[in-house]
Amino acid sequence: MRDLLALVAKPNVLNLAGGLPADENLPRAQLQECFDAVLTRDGARTLQYGPPYAPLKELIAQHMHTRGVECTADDIFITNGNQQGLQMCARMFLDGGESVAVEEFTFTGVLQAIQGHGAKALAIPVNLEQGIDVDELEYALEKNRPRLIITIPDFHNPLGVSMRARQREQLAELAARYAIPVIEDSPYSPLRFCGDAIPALKAYDENDAVIYLGSFSKMISPALRLGWLVAPRELMPRFTVLRESLDLESSQLVQRVVAEFLTRGYLEPHLEQLCAANHARRDLMLNALERELGGLAQWTIPDGGLFVWVTLPEGMDTEKLLHDALAQNVAFVPGFAFAADGRGGRNSTRGANSMRGANSMRGANSMRGANSMRLNFSNAPREKIADGIARLANVIREASAIHA
Numbered sequence: 001m002r003d004l005l006a007l008v009a010k011p012n013v014l015n016l017a018g019g020l021p022a023d024e025n026l027p028r029a030q031l032q033e034c035f036d037a038v039l040t041r042d043g044a045r046t047l048q049y050g051p052p053y054a055p056l057k058e059l060i061a062q063h064m065h066t067r068g069v070e071c072t073a074d075d076i077f078i079t080n081g082n083q084q085g086l087q088m089c090a091r092m093f094l095d096g097g098e099s100v101a102v103e104e105f106t107f108t109g110v111l112q113a114i115q116g117h118g119a120k121a122l123a124i125p126v127n128l129e130q131g132i133d134v135d136e137l138e139y140a141l142e143k144n145r146p147r148l149i150i151t152i153p154d155f156h157n158p159l160g161v162s163m164r165a166r167q168r169e170q171l172a173e174l175a176a177r178y179a180i181p182v183i184e185d186s187p188y189s190p191l192r193f194c195g196d197a198i199p200a201l202k203a204y205d206e207n208d209a210v211i212y213l214g215s216f217s218k219m220i221s222p223a224l225r226l227g228w229l230v231a232p233r234e235l236m237p238r239f240t241v242l243r244e245s246l247d248l249e250s251s252q253l254v255q256r257v258v259a260e261f262l263t264r265g266y267l268e269p270h271l272e273q274l275c276a277a278n279h280a281r282r283d284l285m286l287n288a289l290e291r292e293l294g295g296l297a298q299w300t301i302p303d304g305g306l307f308v309w310v311t312l313p314e315g316m317d318t319e320k321l322l323h324d325a326l327a328q329n330v331a332f333v334p335g336f337a338f339a340a341d342g343r344g345g346r347n348s349t350r351g352a353n354s355m356r357g358a359n360s361m362r363g364a365n366s367m368r369g370a371n372s373m374r375l376n377f378s379n380a381p382r383e384k385i386a387d388g389i390a391r392l393a394n395v396i397r398e399a400s401a402i403h404a
């Protein structure tokens with residue numbers, strides 16, 4: 001990924017590989033006001049070390065209520081974002097040698113957190129209509145007894161799929177039955193632009209098995225480096241000690257600025273504007289895919305978030321295609337980069353077809369890593385999307401003709 005990001009930094013490349021909000025959709029003016037207000041009002045103490053900012057925890061607890069999670073400020077632990085939350089959870093629960101159940105394609109930070117603590121990712125098939133395949137998960141829990149489950153239920157990175165309410169309920173029940181903690185990694189949930197809201201997985205958690213990770217990165221700005229986790233109270237002292245060993249605490253200044261942003265009521269209008277912009281770009285991308293690759297490729301149709309997952313005919317290799325696409329100044333991330341088993345094949349569970357019954361995907365039913373790619377729609381200039389997808393499609397059609 002690092003090598004890829006270096007390649008896409010060239011000025012002419014249409015970068016569909018990243019996962020960022022567009023610069024013009026960041027709330028720069030509002031943040032500037034909040035920084036000024038906080039520094040003027042609260043003075044030098046905002047520039048010191050300091051404890052978690054209690055009013056921010058209250059505001060986060062209110063936000064969690066909108067996701068169906070009953071909690072108070074005492075259940076909230078401030079982090080420097082979900083990646084830190086993942087690392088802290090991995091450190092708390094893993095000591096090497098265990099396995100961790102994850103979606104068969106998942107955020108690279110999830111894989112790094114698992115592997116960095118000597119554990120092994122156990123790839124669970126995903127149904128692109130419903131999210132993680134709960135039957136396959138149950139089978140894997142029974143057979144492999146993983147130490148943890150890490151899942152991304154909302155607008156999954158990289159698949160774009162969201163777990164349905166029924167699956168959330170079932171997963172929460174499974175976690176309780178097998179006494180396996182679940183990490184709900186949810187940085188994208190506030191980025192819904194269509195479809196009905198679905199409560200957080202933690203909203204179905206009657207047995208305190210779920211730790212929820214939330215972040216301001218995608219809803220306000222990645223540079224804030226601020227997030228939170230919602231965890232059972234008995235774990236809080238352990239999180240406190242663990243966090244002290246990492247970086248003591250989150251920035252006083254940033255915590256107060258985010259609290260100011262929320263208190264001034266800037267979040268709702270900002271999210272409305274951001275989601276509308278993302279929606280328009282998603283539509284431009286989906287329309288271009290239909291025009292250029294209809295009948296040849298399949299893709300997910302996300303209701304929010306930042307990503308579309310495209311699957312090419314069996315046997316095609318998106319890693320090889322990337323070189324040709326870069327020569328045409330278009331970048332994407334090849335699917336294998338997200339494969340929990342390192343290859344994007346299926347060898348960890350019963351080998352069933354995870355696309356059973358899926359209808360949120362255009363076309364038929366293959367989802368292996370080697371012939372898949374992740375496309376980001378949020379950060380591509382609107383006027384360049386159609387042309388970029390046309391150039392990518394040319395590369396794909398040529399490779400497909402050779403392949404055939």
Ligand SMILES: Cc1ncc(COP(=O)(O)O)c(C=O)c1O
Pocket residue numbers: 019080081082083084107109152157185186187214215216217222226227
């Ligand atoms: C699923 C997922 N989790 C966590 C993160 C990292 O989030 P944060 O910026 O809050 O550390 C990302 C960022 O892309 C992500 O896609």
